Amino acid sequence: MAVPDEPEADAEESQPIRLLLEMPSTSYDNLIVRYPYQRDDDYALAYHESANRLASTFRGNPIDDTILLPFLLLYRHAYELRLKHVIKYLARTRRRYREPDNPKLAAKTVARRLRFEHGHKLQPLLDELLEHFNALELEEEFPAEVISTIALLHEADSTGMSFRYARQLPDTQENADFPALAKLLDEQLNMLAVTEDYVEGLFEAVPDDYMY
Template identity: 50%
Template sequence: MRKSGKSEPTSLFLKAPGNRYDRLIFRYPYQDDALLAASFQQAAGRLAGTFRGEPIDDTMLLPFLTLYRQAFELRLKAMIREFASLRRRFHESGNPDLAAAKIEQRLRTSRILGHNLDALMNELIGHYNALETDEPFRESIKELLLLLHEADSTGTSFRYSGQMPDIQESLDFLDLVALIDTEFELLGGMLDGITEMYAAGPQPENESDW
């Protein structure tokens, strides 16, 4: 898990000190990108759960998509780190391109990967194909990620006005929620399947292989 190096409390949170247990909310320092991805998914689900088919519900569409786009971005990045780690440990311990610092640099550099879902997906597929798996990367996940990328290639189209088509659009919100949620869960299932497969196999003898 990456550390921020900061240990001072957040000044904003100090403005609302918690005095009642039934009103408390916590932020935990151990939340990595994988846990944050799940948090964004859950927040999107709770928002979607308020849908009642009323005009006011139109206001939730772009915030919902913003939350889920962030969830996908963080899950892709977490999976890239994990798959690169598996390649280092089990297959290519001497490959400098798989060094944790090198992977982190690629993930954080906007012109390489950054917030680009298409680039992140292709990076992940490259790592996935290099691992010992007979299952191809799921086409339905690729299709949805490409659609999300097409709708918001910069990571700002859902968050700012004037970046989406200049037309009025309508859709079945509950069908959209089900589609996105299904593919997000399938993506997480792929991660679980790969990590469990390698956990069950012979482990590297040298700690340096990790």
């Protein structure tokens, strides 16, 4: 049984995005849609898909060097949003089945911590995810390669700004096997995403009033 979402903030009235409304579609062939009420995992999927589409344009030509930083930025943001989504899910699960009276696990408290304490930093997000994962006392350990991949991303861009703005990275020149890099980031992000499915599979048969 999936753990239900808890509201994080009161809904606010908002206006449609004029940038999109100014370009109305006149045919299904040209249509693209932005859906409301998307969650962090929806955004993570969008950034992940975009990064993979960008990677598919790689041909091994010098001009392909221009896609490296946008590719890394898309993947880094996908990892960040996926981490935040899984943290919220694990905290809800931990609160429901392990520590119902722990105030640190309240939805709004978790949301504030993610936004104001961790921000865009991957290592603190990973640390919190592992805290919740380990507190659930599951049968399997968290995948070590996911941890190492996130650690490498954090090392390369600890603030979330290094892939975004010039002169934030080291004054060095590197090269890499791009298809191998793309494969690593894709596989480990998918592994991170299925963490929620793994945990849900363990708890789905637990009755609502079950207490450890």
